[in-house]
Amino acid sequence: SQTIHQWPATLVQPVGSPLSLECTVEGTSNPNLYWYRQAAGRGLQLLFYSVGIGQISSEVPQNLSASRPQDRQFILSSKKLLLSDSGFYLCAWSVGTYNSPLHFGNGTRLTVT
């Protein structure tokens, strides 16, 4: 069966520090991979998605970047965190066509202080 691992679960970082969040998927090949952010009391905002190794699409201009160094690994990064980067970050995967559901990790709660 397929599983998704996302870590860390919580993170407190000072403004200006770097960020690296990692997500890996097991049990499937060539998944579509996604990073979402969820601000407090709001819906989900798609940050990045990837349909293959090295292929990253950015949805919104921001202080963050994403990379996909391996087929089932997706990394979210920042060189210098801003206060506005605080939120709940969710990694997700899907396979197949547009009507395939997303499968989410348990998320990372990031607090920038």
Next chain:
Amino acid sequence: AQSVTQLDSHVSVSEGTPVLLRCNYSSSYSPSLFWYVQHPNKGLQLLLKYTSAATLVKGINGFEAEFKKSETSFHLTKPSAHMSDAAEYFCVVSLYNQGGKLIFGQGTELSVKP
């Protein structure tokens, strides 16, 4: 353009009473629609999906949703609420022409009173 609107930001029901969470969509294509549930500080879990088969879709935990094209709706229902149903619920539409990207509604928080 495709979009999704959840008509209630918060719904409160008593345990054992029916649940109705409302969702309307807008889509240029025949849509794929999903309902997800999110418990506090957790990821989202798929409840059910509609992909142009039966219009009444049954999901996990006793939930079901009916696709009504004439009303552009996909409301989520459950006959009898349980305390464990208290969570945030998201209605989602899929973008047919963009590789499976999803548009999320703003969410409905369901509270269940004992």
